[in-house]
Every structure is written in C-alpha cells, then in structure tokens.
Amino acid sequence: MPASITLSKISWATPDGRPLFSDLDLSFGTDRSGLVGRNGVGKTTLLKLVCGDIKPQSGAISVNGSLGILRQSVQVAPDETVADLFGVADALAVLRRAEDGEATADELSSADWTLEARMAAALHRTGLDAEPQTPLAALSGGQRTRAGLAALVFTEPDFLLLDEPTNNLDRDGREAVIALISGWRAGAIIVSHDRELLESMDAIVELTSLGATRYGGSWSHYRQRKALELAAAEHDLADAEKRMAEVASKAQATVERQAHRDSTGRKMAAKGGIPRIMLGGMKERSETTGGDNARLAERRRAQALDEAKAAREKIEILQPLSVTLPPTGLPASKTVLKLDGVTAGYRPGEPVIRDLSFDVTGPERIAVTGGNGSGKTTLLSLITGELEPWAGMIGVMTGFAMLDQKVSLLDPSASIRDNFRRINRQADENTCRAALARFMFRADAALQAVSTLSGGQLLRAGLACVLGSAPPPLLILDEPTNHLDIDSIAAVEAGLRAYDGALLVVSHDETFLESIGIGRRLELSGGDPAG
Structure with missing residues (x-):
C-alpha cells in the first residue's frame, strides 16, 4: 500500500478555547507539500497532530508509512554527539572494538560495516562537515538543524515532516537543505516561509481560518x-454590495407604493364614498400586505448581507497586508554610519572582526552577509554600542533603531499598544492604533501582552512599533524574516x-534582499571582511 497521511473531520482548539480546525479534511501522498498560512493559523499544530504529539478533539488521523520529524529547534544534552542524534552510538562503538580486535564473535557478525559511509553521505547532503563524535553543543543552531535533517534522511522515512527547516541557516546551509529537499523523492510536509524552498514543492497547502486548500505546483x-x-472575490463583493443596494431600493419603493395606496384609500374614505365594511377589509389587507412586504424585504436584505459578509471574509484572507511609512527626510549626502579600522571580539587574541572599515551615506541599502560565526551579530552589537571595539573608530551620525532576532526592544510584560506608545512618545492614540492595525494588530489584538505572542507575532509587533509612526533615518535589522509568515x-x-x-540588514533570505532593493553587500568571513 502506498505511503499516505489522511486527516478526516479533524477538530482542535487551543487551551483557551480558540478553534483552529473544524471538520478539517486533508490528505498527503508521496509528494512534497509546502504548508503555508499566516502566523497562528495552525501550521505547527497540524504537524504535531500528524506525528501524534497532540490528539485531535474529534476526527481521525491515519498514517500509512514511517515519519521523520524535524522540529523548529533541536534540543541537545551537554554530552550528546552527532552519533547520538543519528541513534548509532552503540553500533559505532562495536566498529571501534572490531578495529581494536576486542569485538566478540556475535558483535562481528552483526557489525554494520557501511554505517560510517552512510552517515558521512547523509551529512554531506546537508552540507555539514562533522564527525560522529562531534558534540552537538559545539555546533551552532543552524549546524544542529542540518545535523538533525541529516539524521532523518539517514533513516529513509516515507515522510519528512519539517518545521521551518531553513530558519537560522547561513547561505551555504540554506542552499544545501534546499538542494536535498528538491531531490527528495518520498513524501514530505514542510512548514516554511522560505520562497526559494517552496519553489521546489510539488504542491502548496494553504491553511486559513476557512480551512485548508491544496494547490498543485510550485510557489509561483x-x-x-x-x-x-x-x-x-473582489468581483463577488462588488456584486453582493450591488444586490444590497438593489434590495434596499426595491424595499423603499414597495413601502412608498403601499403608503400611496393607503393615502388614496384614506382620502376616499374621508369623502364617504366607501362603505364602512369595505374600509375594514381594505385596512386589514393593507396591514397584511405591508407585513408580508416587510418580511420579504428583511429576508432579501439578510441574504444580501450574508453574501457580502462572506465575500469580505474571503478578501480578508486573500488580500495581502499593506504597509505605508512616513518619510524620514534623510539627505542623500549625509554620512549615516562610519567604521574605521575596527577590530573586536569576545576572547583576547581571537578577534571576530579584524580591521573593518566601511561607511554608509544617505539612504543606502546594505546587506551584511556571511556564514554562521562570521561576525554579523557582532558587527551589529558594535554599531549599537552593546560591544566596545578593541581598536578603531565607530561613528553613528543619526538616529537609529535596531530590531534583533529576540525583539528585545519590546517589554514582554507590557501590551503591544503600551510598547508602541513608549517607543513613539509623540504618537497619539489614533496614530498608535492605525499603525498597529497596518501590521494586523487591530482592536483588542493590540492589547495582547508581548509575552503571550508567537515568534511571528512578536517580530511583527516589533516592526509595527519601530516602523509604524516615525521611522528613524537608520534602520538595522537582524534576520527580520525568520519567524514571519509569507x-x-x-x-x-x-x-x-x-x-x-x-x-543595514543581516539576512540569508535572498528573495527578501532582492525585493527590498539591496544595493551593496558587506560580506564577513570571521575576521576577514570583504565587499
């Protein structure tokens, strides 16, 4: 029987009662499906339901085949190694004893002599150069992600379940992982906002508040x-609004015609030309007709309102977000930032950045690139004053804002609205609410405590607070797209x-960098800057 995953009539709600899925039907075969949707719509929850981490409140899930699961972060113990992640530490120990002539006859007969070569091949497919005995704690977060993916590929599952597999990877790591998934010939369900990765999918499955829809083909x-x-949907809304206007117009015309007939009857009655018994019948028929007309008009009005509401809800889901920013007034010739011969690091004698010089003039757009550990975050810490240089000079000649990956600019205990008012003290309440609404924090959503936000919501809140009212002349962003939905x-x-x-943007997302019009690159390589 072919490998498959089927979800039938699945319902699930968050612990606070917010429904995510209601009677959801969805199936996956042996193709690569990219799972997309706005933050909070339930993408990660869907993966947890499939792999059994949580149970649906109703409905059934059928999995025919083996699963290989990669979550957003790979948690490691201090003494855990790459071999432990692959689950082969004992098998490798047998090989070491065999090499030393200490293995028993039973161990020799069961030894997997191809194990090391297959491990190396799996690691190579993710572009990771690591030995089986390498401690996982010695690897960066991105390298651990690649090691975790290599361990999954090693087991050759029927389905890969991957949650944001390219987050926190440097450019080389992203390219290696995208190449691996592009060549994967079994089933895969991949939660991602990486448009390069999604371009290689066989299908895109979109989750919205209305349910799930499968689209055959790539991201484009x-x-x-x-x-x-x-x-x-916009055409349907226009039609629905036109029908609403027509219903209202016809109802008004019917009321006016009935009022005219009633008026005529009253005038004739006043002249004494109609017997009293006929007057009673005319009055009763008038009241009946008026009631029938009112009920018919109300039914038509309710139907038109329902059609318009459905069309608006669909547009709300389909319509991309729109963000407009006030001008900064930065002159084209103004020197914004200058670094001259800067050397810095964290341990004496081990500089992360060495003799770096560059400047920013006017509204330049510069991408800071380089592999994991090349000094990108260190450079931002130097510019913002969090780290002092060992040598050289740093000058920031204008106001700036820094948005790091943890969005430490925001106070976790305060609401989004209160953070905005603290950061933008000149903004009144209307300006605050309008700015937050542009980033999808409307009405009560703006009153959420920052500590309760998901990763994507947190970064979106930080962007709203920094960009929403009076953007600074210099904006520094550290991996701004890592947790945002598409x-x-x-x-x-x-x-x-x-x-x-x-x-000044640190990002490995080439599609993002191209879209925002990056004009210059500063490439770091761990002490030897270039670009």
Missing part, C-alpha cells in the same frame, strides 16, 4: 492562482521598499 503557480482568486514578509517588503532611510 500558487501565487498566480491566489491572484485570480482575489480578483474573483504574507507578513510581503508586507514588510512593501514597507521597506517605501522606506526612505538607510537600511
């Missing part, structure tokens, strides 16, 4: 279909394209 094909759906990334891209200040 999905976006074309969505554009057509949006145009159709619609939010598109909104941020639109906003940054409209931003007229200087941009």
